[in-house]
Amino acid sequence: MRSSPKVLMVSACLLATACTGQTGSDDGGGGGGGDGANTLRYLIEQLEDADELTRLEEHLADFEESSGIDVQVQQLDVDTMRTVLQTQLRADDGPDVISWGSGPGSGGALAEAGLLYDLTDAYEENGWEVYDFAKERVTYDGRVYGIPGELETVGLYYNTQVLADVGIDPPRTLDELRAACRTISEAGLVPMAFGDQEGWPGSHLLSMALSSALGSDGMQALLAGEGSWESPEVVDALTFWQEANTNGWLGESPVSIDYDTMTALYISGEAAMIPTGSWFVNDLAIGADFESGYVPFPAPDGEGVFASGLGSGPFVSANTDNPEGAIELLDFLASEEHAQWVVENLQTIPARPVDTAGLDVDPLLAQVLEEVSALSEGGGGLGYNIDVLMPEAFNDVMFDGVQAVLTGQSTPAEVAAALQAASEQ
Amino acid sequence: MSAAPAPTVTAVPAAPGRPGRRGRRPARLGVSAATRRQQARLGVLLVAPAVALMLVFLVFPVLNAVYYVFVDFDGLDVTPPWVGLGNFTELAQDRQVWAAAWNNLIWIVLGTVGPLVLGLTLALLLWGVRRGSTLYRIVFFLPYVLPQVAVGVVWGWIYAPTRGWLNRGLEAVGLGGLARGWLGDPDTALYAVIATAVWTATGFVFVIILSALRNVDTEQVDAAMLDGAGYLQRLRYVVLPQIRPVFLMVTALTLIGGFAVFDLVFVMTGGGPANATEVLGTYAYSNAFQLSRISYGTTLALVVTALAVPVAVWLDRLQRRAALDGGGA
Incomplete structure (x- = not known):
């Protein structure tokens, strides 16, 4: 999976909610990571700052007191983690619990290599409640290996004041979006803030346009290899973004702009809309002094659906000396108490039902939570964020392909053909 | 007691043509076998740390890398399949x-x-x-x-x-x-x-x-x-x-x-x-x-x-x- 630094930070936070603590039990002892018998070593992706860790430690105090397990947190940046993770999982003193991506190229690859602990029985014994579609993402060959991390959706944010000022409603169809972009451009603003220097934001453009065009079932079929990446829907989705870039609706030279600059353009009020993910709610709550709305990317002939994906979630090392302690830690991470803390403190969406009554939640996040919860429990109402589900080799082609469309190096049809070829490998 | 005569070292004249170039060792006449063994041991001892460092940080990684180019290692499989020159073939055909x-x-x-x-x-x-x-x-x-x-x-x-x-x-x-x-x-x-x-x-x-x-x-x-x-x-x-x-x-x-x-x-x-x-x-x-x-x-x-x-x-x-x-x- 390739995600924004914010996403990675949030993912790590979700998992790090079980770090530290004193312990009382005598059994167990981490796959070696802990200094004593009552410790677990917990490897997470690098947090953004020390304050994040402090908040997590404070949150974990209750868990530490009740479990008596000392959880030692180790952080690694995601690239280093990708490089050393399998080595650490094979080591005698490796981590007991890790935070890692749930896609087939991430957790799936580790499970296939026999490096993850089978949690199928633990799910039944502990009654962990997660959305079915999320549980499927951590299920490999019929066995469940992890707790799904936070749920991410990808859609279109808009500045409510700007849209009101130029006299348009939030776009619900592609034609409405085109008209909105033209109107906003004429008003001297950038219609949609976008930056694709890193490559992965481009995959979100394709994911959201394609999810809305194909719907949940259509996306599922495409990702399962039952559909063609050279289909008109894929070409049309890429063509829309080519059109948007040609008309200047994505701002100036979006491929030169990184994700942070892209979000700054929106938060500063220079852009009226921004196509990105639900993790952006937290940035808005901190940085924006205006109200935003969040809608699914429009479909060609009507209202679209949110593209969705899962962030990193906790897995247990197959090499752990203390599976009971590790499962106890996961039990905490799967609890509603933890989910509520995540909503309130990290402003992200847990992959499980959560009662937000009485919580201090940003109104925009509350709206997103409500919609996502209704869709997730009903099933079939969400599209898919492609890059968290497909292998890295496919993602590489997709990242380059969207960049190539935006820079004019390739046509949408050529990129669609490259995607089809990559999906067959 | 008179002191023992100092060992005499006689330099052999350099070969004609390329005087003073490397590859010519001066003769070690007069040096006892025991001394030579001691010097050899000392030499080995002195270069051992450098050789060890070279082996650990240069030779072993290079040999390891050479091994990896002949297998298909994905970072997970501890017994990667042998592919011979497959990586080189792919490289030559990779646009x-x-x-x-x-x-x-x-x-x-x-x-x-x-x-x-x-x-x-x-x-x-x-x-x-x-x-x-x-x-x-x-x-x-x-x-x-x-x-x-x-x-x-x-x-x-x-x-x-x-x-x-x-x-x-x-x-x-x-x-x-x-x-x-x-x-x-x-x-x-x-x-x-x-x-x-x-x-x-x-x-x-x-x-x-x-x-x-x-x-x-x-x-x-x-x-x-x-x-x-x-x-x-x-x-x-x-x-x-x-x-x-x-x-x-x-x-x-x-x-x-x-x-x-x-x-x-x-x-x-x-x-x-x-x-x-x-x-x-x-x-x-x-x-x-x-x-x-x-x-x-x-x-x-x-x-x-x-x-x-x-x-x-x-x-x-x-x-x-x-x-x-x-x-x-």
């Missing part, structure tokens, strides 16, 4: 490799010629300047000692399409039509990164060549001037021959850097847009660590090394020959 190699070639040419020309020009301009020489040497050398990652980040800001200094500067002088997203345009991205590399390397070339110029025999330069030689003639026939070994050394360093380029490209463009700035180093990295194709990435890295070593050896020999031929500096 992205050739595109990356072409970018390396452009980098090698421009990234070598640029700093050499600019550094030499600056050094010649400031050759006779004494006042403030330390200051300008520091100023010009500073970019070279800055971390490449920091340089890449800062130049990324300079090239930024909307708020970048370059575009703002162009607009300020009425050349706004040239403004663009320098790093996002496939036609300019590679050259924009190379320009950054030239900026960092020029100071290094300048300082080294300026030092070499300080050792040039100025009497020869004056004599040439009295004989009517023009500036370019004095440069071509008097100055450059005297600094040739240093010039070749600097050339070798910048040229080999072109093979191994990675950090600036990785930080500024990540090889994009759509592989437009991909070089062999970044392509090897993305294969090994982003696509988990450790073996293929290792194969690419070995090929880069194999390409760079002959050039380095050739330049080294050229430099030695220049020194033996009487290069001054």
